[in-house]
Amino acid sequence: VQLQASGGGLVQAGGSLRLSCAASGRTFRNYGMGWFRQAPGKEREFVAGISGSGDNTYYVATMKGRFTISRDNARNTVYLQMNNLKPEDTAVYYCAAKTTSGSYYAPNEYNYRGQGTLVTVSS
Numbered sequence: 001v002q003l004q005a006s007g008g009g010l011v012q013a014g015g016s017l018r019l020s021c022a023a024s025g026r027t028f029r030n031y032g033m034g035w036f037r038q039a040p041g042k043e044r045e046f047v048a049g050i051s052g053s054g055d056n057t058y059y060v061a062t063m064k065g066r067f068t069i070s071r072d073n074a075r076n077t078v079y080l081q082m083n084n085l086k087p088e089d090t091a092v093y094y095c096a097a098k099t100t101s102g103s104y105y106a107p108n109e110y111n112y113r114g115q116g117t118l119v120t121v122s123s
Helices: none
Strands: 003-006 009-012 017-023 032-038 045-050 057-059 067-072 077-082 091-098 117-122
Touching: 003 091, 017 032, 017 091, 017 117, 032 067, 032 077, 045 067, 045 077, 057 067, 077 091
Parallel strands: 009 117
Antiparallel strands: 003 017, 017 077, 032 045, 032 091, 045 057, 067 077, 091 117
């Protein structure tokens, strides 16, 4: 599966952005999806995940309540709604797809990763 993230940009602190990740293929609902981010000089970190059906979602505790992951299997797209953005949210955001039954939080459980989209939050 090929993944293409979009929707990043420059936003002021307190603002919102919605990221999208479009996937190729006809079996999108078979993939668990995740969003990760990597800030300059830092390791990649898990942001949010969602099961193939969309029934189950997973978040880092510090982001839950500000970030919401969702998916539209008819459009082969997963979204990340980000509200009340902070300067420390500045990073390249990646979407990833998994077919494994392992943890959504672990980057190495994902089979595919798309190119990222840059989010910059100014103070």
